[in-house]
Amino acid sequence: MKIYTLSLVSALLVLLCGYLVPWTITPLIIGLTYAIAALGISVMLRAGQVSFGHAMYASVAAYSIAFITRLRPETDVIVLILCSVAIATLFSALIGMFVVRYRGIFFGMLNLALSMVLFALTTKFYDITGGTDGIRVSRPTVAGIVLERGAFEFTLMCIALAGSLLIAWAVQRYFRSGNGQALAAIKTNETRLEYLGISPRHVLWKGYILSGAVVGFSGTILALIQGLVTPEIGTWLRSAEYVYITILGGAAHVSGAFIGAAIFETVKLISSAYFPGFWQAILGLTLILVIFVVPNGVVGQIMRKHKLKRA
Numbered sequence: 001m002k003i004y005t006l007s008l009v010s011a012l013l014v015l016l017c018g019y020l021v022p023w024t025i026t027p028l029i030i031g032l033t034y035a036i037a038a039l040g041i042s043v044m045l046r047a048g049q050v051s052f053g054h055a056m057y058a059s060v061a062a063y064s065i066a067f068i069t070r071l072r073p074e075t076d077v078i079v080l081i082l083c084s085v086a087i088a089t090l091f092s093a094l095i096g097m098f099v100v101r102y103r104g105i106f107f108g109m110l111n112l113a114l115s116m117v118l119f120a121l122t123t124k125f126y127d128i129t130g131g132t133d134g135i136r137v138s139r140p141t142v143a144g145i146v147l148e149r150g151a152f153e154f155t156l157m158c159i160a161l162a163g164s165l166l167i168a169w170a171v172q173r174y175f176r177s178g179n180g181q182a183l184a185a186i187k188t189n190e191t192r193l194e195y196l197g198i199s200p201r202h203v204l205w206k207g208y209i210l211s212g213a214v215v216g217f218s219g220t221i222l223a224l225i226q227g228l229v230t231p232e233i234g235t236w237l238r239s240a241e242y243v244y245i246t247i248l249g250g251a252a253h254v255s256g257a258f259i260g261a262a263i264f265e266t267v268k269l270i271s272s273a274y275f276p277g278f279w280q281a282i283l284g285l286t287l288i289l290v291i292f293v294v295p296n297g298v299v300g301q302i303m304r305k306h307k308l309k310r311a
Helices: 001-021 022-046 055-071 077-099 104-124 149-176 179-195 200-227 236-249 256-276 279-293 297-310
Strands: none
Touching: 001 022, 001 149, 022 055, 022 149, 022 200, 022 236, 022 256, 055 077, 055 104, 055 179, 055 200, 077 104, 077 149, 077 200, 077 256, 077 279, 104 236, 149 256, 149 297, 179 200, 236 256, 236 279, 236 297, 256 279, 256 297
8 A cells, every 4th residue: 555655746746847847858758758668577577487578569659759750640549559469469479479488688689680671671762761850740639628848748747657657556466466476487387387387488479478568558647748750769789778677676667767767867867967978887897786786676675674574
Protein backbone atom coordinates (compact mmCIF):
# COMPACT_ATOMS: atom_id res chain seq x y z
CA MET A 1 0.00 0.00 0.00
CA LYS A 2 2.87 2.39 0.80
CA ILE A 3 4.42 1.99 -2.66
CA TYR A 4 1.09 2.76 -4.37
CA THR A 5 0.58 5.85 -2.22
CA LEU A 6 4.12 7.00 -2.97
CA SER A 7 3.56 6.43 -6.69
CA LEU A 8 0.39 8.53 -6.72
CA VAL A 9 2.05 11.31 -4.73
CA SER A 10 5.03 11.30 -7.12
CA ALA A 11 2.69 11.47 -10.12
CA LEU A 12 0.83 14.41 -8.60
CA LEU A 13 4.13 16.20 -7.93
CA VAL A 14 5.18 15.68 -11.54
CA LEU A 15 1.84 17.08 -12.75
CA LEU A 16 2.15 20.05 -10.42
CA CYS A 17 5.70 20.72 -11.59
CA GLY A 18 4.63 20.58 -15.23
CA TYR A 19 1.66 22.87 -14.61
CA LEU A 20 3.59 25.49 -12.62
CA VAL A 21 6.83 25.34 -14.63
CA PRO A 22 5.83 24.59 -18.26
CA TRP A 23 9.41 24.35 -19.58
CA THR A 24 9.92 21.20 -17.47
CA ILE A 25 7.17 19.27 -19.31
CA THR A 26 9.40 18.06 -22.16
CA PRO A 27 12.28 16.79 -19.95
CA LEU A 28 9.75 15.18 -17.60
CA ILE A 29 8.06 13.34 -20.46
CA ILE A 30 11.38 12.21 -21.90
CA GLY A 31 12.39 10.98 -18.45
CA LEU A 32 9.13 9.03 -18.25
CA THR A 33 9.82 7.40 -21.64
CA TYR A 34 13.19 6.21 -20.32
CA ALA A 35 11.54 4.83 -17.19
CA ILE A 36 8.85 3.03 -19.18
CA ALA A 37 11.44 1.51 -21.52
CA ALA A 38 13.51 0.40 -18.52
CA LEU A 39 10.40 -1.38 -17.24
CA GLY A 40 10.41 -3.41 -20.44
CA ILE A 41 14.09 -4.25 -19.98
CA SER A 42 13.44 -5.31 -16.37
CA VAL A 43 11.03 -7.98 -17.63
CA MET A 44 13.91 -9.58 -19.53
CA LEU A 45 16.28 -9.15 -16.60
CA ARG A 46 13.77 -11.10 -14.55
CA ALA A 47 14.72 -14.09 -16.69
CA GLY A 48 18.42 -13.26 -16.47
CA GLN A 49 18.53 -12.04 -20.08
CA VAL A 50 19.90 -8.67 -21.17
CA SER A 51 18.86 -7.20 -24.51
CA PHE A 52 21.01 -4.57 -26.17
CA GLY A 53 18.53 -4.04 -28.99
CA HIS A 54 15.15 -3.35 -27.38
CA ALA A 55 15.15 0.24 -28.60
CA MET A 56 14.07 -1.19 -31.96
CA TYR A 57 10.56 -1.63 -30.52
CA ALA A 58 10.47 2.04 -29.57
CA SER A 59 11.58 2.77 -33.12
CA VAL A 60 8.88 0.53 -34.64
CA ALA A 61 6.16 2.23 -32.57
CA ALA A 62 7.50 5.72 -33.33
CA TYR A 63 7.66 5.11 -37.09
CA SER A 64 4.18 3.57 -36.95
CA ILE A 65 2.86 6.86 -35.57
CA ALA A 66 4.75 8.79 -38.24
CA PHE A 67 3.32 6.67 -41.06
CA ILE A 68 -0.24 6.79 -39.68
CA THR A 69 -0.19 10.58 -39.27
CA ARG A 70 1.25 10.90 -42.78
CA LEU A 71 -1.64 8.87 -44.24
CA ARG A 72 -4.38 10.10 -41.88
CA PRO A 73 -3.41 13.40 -40.19
CA GLU A 74 -6.79 13.62 -38.44
CA THR A 75 -6.17 10.46 -36.36
CA ASP A 76 -6.72 11.03 -32.64
CA VAL A 77 -3.81 10.69 -30.21
CA ILE A 78 -5.33 7.76 -28.29
CA VAL A 79 -5.92 5.83 -31.52
CA LEU A 80 -2.34 6.57 -32.57
CA ILE A 81 -0.96 5.25 -29.31
CA LEU A 82 -3.07 2.08 -29.36
CA CYS A 83 -2.27 1.29 -33.01
CA SER A 84 1.47 1.91 -32.69
CA VAL A 85 1.75 -0.17 -29.49
CA ALA A 86 -0.19 -2.98 -31.18
CA ILE A 87 2.22 -2.92 -34.13
CA ALA A 88 5.25 -2.97 -31.81
CA THR A 89 3.68 -5.88 -29.89
CA LEU A 90 3.13 -7.90 -33.08
CA PHE A 91 6.69 -7.13 -34.19
CA SER A 92 8.10 -8.30 -30.84
CA ALA A 93 5.99 -11.48 -31.07
CA LEU A 94 7.50 -12.31 -34.48
CA ILE A 95 11.08 -11.49 -33.44
CA GLY A 96 10.59 -13.25 -30.11
CA MET A 97 9.72 -16.55 -31.79
CA PHE A 98 13.31 -16.59 -33.03
CA VAL A 99 15.40 -14.96 -30.28
CA VAL A 100 13.93 -16.87 -27.29
CA ARG A 101 15.77 -19.94 -28.52
CA TYR A 102 19.00 -18.39 -27.23
CA ARG A 103 20.34 -17.40 -23.82
CA GLY A 104 22.99 -15.18 -22.29
CA ILE A 105 25.33 -13.29 -24.56
CA PHE A 106 23.76 -14.85 -27.66
CA PHE A 107 20.36 -13.48 -26.68
CA GLY A 108 21.76 -9.99 -26.08
CA MET A 109 23.87 -9.84 -29.23
CA LEU A 110 21.12 -11.25 -31.45
CA ASN A 111 18.77 -8.49 -30.33
CA LEU A 112 21.56 -6.00 -30.94
CA ALA A 113 22.15 -7.34 -34.46
CA LEU A 114 18.45 -7.17 -35.34
CA SER A 115 18.18 -3.62 -34.04
CA MET A 116 21.20 -2.62 -36.14
CA VAL A 117 19.53 -4.09 -39.23
CA LEU A 118 16.39 -2.07 -38.52
CA PHE A 119 18.50 1.05 -37.92
CA ALA A 120 20.25 0.54 -41.27
CA LEU A 121 16.91 0.14 -43.05
CA THR A 122 15.50 3.33 -41.56
CA THR A 123 18.57 5.30 -42.64
CA LYS A 124 18.85 3.86 -46.18
CA PHE A 125 15.21 3.94 -47.37
CA TYR A 126 15.07 7.71 -47.57
CA ASP A 127 11.90 7.89 -49.68
CA ILE A 128 9.97 5.95 -47.03
CA THR A 129 11.57 6.88 -43.70
CA GLY A 130 13.18 10.21 -44.51
CA GLY A 131 16.62 8.78 -43.75
CA THR A 132 18.59 10.59 -41.07
CA ASP A 133 16.32 13.63 -41.48
CA GLY A 134 13.42 11.59 -40.14
CA ILE A 135 9.68 12.12 -40.49
CA ARG A 136 7.82 15.06 -39.04
CA VAL A 137 4.86 14.06 -36.83
CA SER A 138 2.00 16.53 -36.99
CA ARG A 139 0.28 17.37 -33.72
CA PRO A 140 -2.76 15.07 -33.42
CA THR A 141 -6.12 15.93 -31.98
CA VAL A 142 -7.10 14.93 -28.44
CA ALA A 143 -10.65 13.53 -28.28
CA GLY A 144 -11.31 15.37 -31.53
CA ILE A 145 -10.08 18.70 -30.12
CA VAL A 146 -7.19 20.64 -31.68
CA LEU A 147 -4.97 21.90 -28.86
CA GLU A 148 -2.25 24.52 -28.80
CA ARG A 149 1.30 23.32 -28.20
CA GLY A 150 1.37 24.03 -24.46
CA ALA A 151 -1.99 22.40 -23.78
CA PHE A 152 -1.09 19.40 -25.95
CA GLU A 153 2.22 18.85 -24.15
CA PHE A 154 0.54 18.99 -20.75
CA THR A 155 -2.15 16.55 -21.93
CA LEU A 156 0.53 14.25 -23.30
CA MET A 157 2.29 14.34 -19.93
CA CYS A 158 -0.97 13.29 -18.26
CA ILE A 159 -1.31 10.42 -20.74
CA ALA A 160 2.31 9.37 -20.18
CA LEU A 161 1.89 9.48 -16.40
CA ALA A 162 -1.36 7.50 -16.47
CA GLY A 163 0.16 4.99 -18.88
CA SER A 164 3.31 4.57 -16.82
CA LEU A 165 1.33 3.94 -13.62
CA LEU A 166 -0.93 1.43 -15.38
CA ILE A 167 2.03 -0.35 -16.98
CA ALA A 168 3.97 -0.44 -13.70
CA TRP A 169 0.96 -1.98 -11.95
CA ALA A 170 0.48 -4.54 -14.73
CA VAL A 171 4.16 -5.51 -14.82
CA GLN A 172 4.30 -5.92 -11.03
CA ARG A 173 1.18 -8.09 -11.18
CA TYR A 174 2.86 -10.10 -13.92
CA PHE A 175 5.97 -10.61 -11.77
CA ARG A 176 3.78 -12.03 -8.99
CA SER A 177 1.75 -14.25 -11.33
CA GLY A 178 2.54 -17.84 -12.26
CA ASN A 179 4.02 -16.76 -15.59
CA GLY A 180 6.18 -14.18 -13.83
CA GLN A 181 7.45 -16.74 -11.34
CA ALA A 182 8.19 -19.14 -14.20
CA LEU A 183 10.06 -16.35 -15.99
CA ALA A 184 12.23 -15.80 -12.89
CA ALA A 185 12.87 -19.56 -12.76
CA ILE A 186 14.57 -19.36 -16.17
CA LYS A 187 17.31 -17.36 -14.47
CA THR A 188 17.74 -19.76 -11.55
CA ASN A 189 16.97 -23.24 -12.88
CA GLU A 190 15.54 -23.58 -16.38
CA THR A 191 15.86 -27.38 -16.35
CA ARG A 192 13.52 -27.63 -13.36
CA LEU A 193 10.82 -25.86 -15.38
CA GLU A 194 11.10 -28.54 -18.05
CA TYR A 195 10.73 -31.25 -15.41
CA LEU A 196 7.49 -29.57 -14.33
CA GLY A 197 6.20 -29.75 -17.89
CA ILE A 198 6.55 -26.01 -18.51
CA SER A 199 8.18 -24.79 -21.72
CA PRO A 200 10.87 -22.20 -20.81
CA ARG A 201 10.88 -21.02 -24.41
CA HIS A 202 7.15 -20.30 -24.34
CA VAL A 203 7.42 -18.54 -20.97
CA LEU A 204 10.27 -16.37 -22.22
CA TRP A 205 8.37 -15.63 -25.44
CA LYS A 206 5.38 -14.27 -23.52
CA GLY A 207 7.70 -12.16 -21.36
CA TYR A 208 9.47 -10.93 -24.48
CA ILE A 209 6.17 -9.81 -26.02
CA LEU A 210 5.28 -7.89 -22.86
CA SER A 211 8.73 -6.33 -22.84
CA GLY A 212 8.44 -5.24 -26.48
CA ALA A 213 4.97 -3.77 -25.93
CA VAL A 214 6.14 -1.71 -22.93
CA VAL A 215 9.16 -0.34 -24.80
CA GLY A 216 6.87 0.34 -27.77
CA PHE A 217 4.67 2.56 -25.60
CA SER A 218 7.72 4.60 -24.62
CA GLY A 219 8.49 5.08 -28.32
CA THR A 220 5.00 6.42 -29.05
CA ILE A 221 5.23 9.04 -26.32
CA LEU A 222 8.72 10.04 -27.43
CA ALA A 223 7.59 10.48 -31.05
CA LEU A 224 4.64 12.63 -30.00
CA ILE A 225 6.61 14.93 -27.69
CA GLN A 226 9.48 15.36 -30.16
CA GLY A 227 7.24 15.81 -33.18
CA LEU A 228 9.95 14.08 -35.18
CA VAL A 229 10.91 10.44 -35.70
CA THR A 230 14.52 9.67 -36.62
CA PRO A 231 16.59 6.45 -36.75
CA GLU A 232 18.38 7.52 -33.54
CA ILE A 233 15.36 6.32 -31.54
CA GLY A 234 16.38 2.74 -32.33
CA THR A 235 20.17 2.93 -31.99
CA TRP A 236 22.08 0.47 -29.82
CA LEU A 237 23.21 3.42 -27.69
CA ARG A 238 19.58 4.07 -26.77
CA SER A 239 19.17 0.40 -25.87
CA ALA A 240 22.30 0.62 -23.73
CA GLU A 241 20.84 3.62 -21.89
CA TYR A 242 17.73 1.57 -21.11
CA VAL A 243 19.90 -1.22 -19.69
CA TYR A 244 21.93 1.35 -17.75
CA ILE A 245 18.79 2.76 -16.12
CA THR A 246 17.49 -0.72 -15.26
CA ILE A 247 20.75 -1.73 -13.58
CA LEU A 248 20.96 1.62 -11.81
CA GLY A 249 17.48 1.42 -10.31
CA GLY A 250 17.33 -2.35 -9.95
CA ALA A 251 14.94 -4.93 -11.36
CA ALA A 252 13.64 -6.28 -8.04
CA HIS A 253 10.61 -3.98 -8.22
CA VAL A 254 9.01 -1.87 -10.96
CA SER A 255 9.80 1.28 -8.99
CA GLY A 256 13.47 0.67 -9.80
CA ALA A 257 12.90 1.78 -13.40
CA PHE A 258 11.55 5.17 -12.28
CA ILE A 259 14.26 5.64 -9.65
CA GLY A 260 16.93 4.73 -12.19
CA ALA A 261 15.48 7.11 -14.79
CA ALA A 262 15.34 9.95 -12.24
CA ILE A 263 18.99 9.41 -11.25
CA PHE A 264 20.05 9.03 -14.89
CA GLU A 265 18.34 12.23 -16.06
CA THR A 266 19.54 14.22 -13.04
CA VAL A 267 23.18 13.14 -13.40
CA LYS A 268 23.01 13.64 -17.16
CA LEU A 269 21.55 17.17 -16.96
CA ILE A 270 23.85 18.38 -14.18
CA SER A 271 27.03 16.84 -15.59
CA SER A 272 26.33 18.06 -19.14
CA ALA A 273 25.67 21.56 -17.80
CA TYR A 274 28.80 21.83 -15.63
CA PHE A 275 31.11 19.33 -17.40
CA PRO A 276 30.01 19.39 -21.08
CA GLY A 277 33.03 17.47 -22.30
CA PHE A 278 33.08 14.94 -19.49
CA TRP A 279 29.44 14.03 -18.81
CA GLN A 280 29.65 10.54 -20.38
CA ALA A 281 32.49 9.65 -18.04
CA ILE A 282 30.47 10.86 -15.05
CA LEU A 283 27.57 8.62 -16.09
CA GLY A 284 29.98 5.71 -16.38
CA LEU A 285 31.49 6.40 -12.97
CA THR A 286 27.99 6.59 -11.48
CA LEU A 287 27.16 3.13 -12.81
CA ILE A 288 30.46 1.70 -11.57
CA LEU A 289 29.77 3.15 -8.12
CA VAL A 290 26.29 1.61 -8.07
CA ILE A 291 27.63 -1.81 -9.13
CA PHE A 292 30.20 -1.81 -6.33
CA VAL A 293 28.06 -0.28 -3.59
CA VAL A 294 24.56 -1.56 -4.43
CA PRO A 295 24.97 -4.41 -6.96
CA ASN A 296 21.21 -5.12 -6.92
CA GLY A 297 20.38 -1.52 -7.77
CA VAL A 298 18.94 1.20 -5.59
CA VAL A 299 15.54 -0.45 -5.14
CA GLY A 300 17.20 -3.80 -4.44
CA GLN A 301 19.17 -2.26 -1.61
CA ILE A 302 16.05 -0.60 -0.19
CA MET A 303 14.14 -3.89 -0.25
CA ARG A 304 17.09 -5.70 1.34
CA LYS A 305 17.22 -3.23 4.24
CA HIS A 306 13.45 -3.49 4.65
CA LYS A 307 13.66 -7.28 4.89
CA LEU A 308 16.47 -7.05 7.46
CA LYS A 309 14.39 -4.68 9.61
CA ARG A 310 11.39 -7.02 9.48
CA ALA A 311 13.60 -9.96 10.44
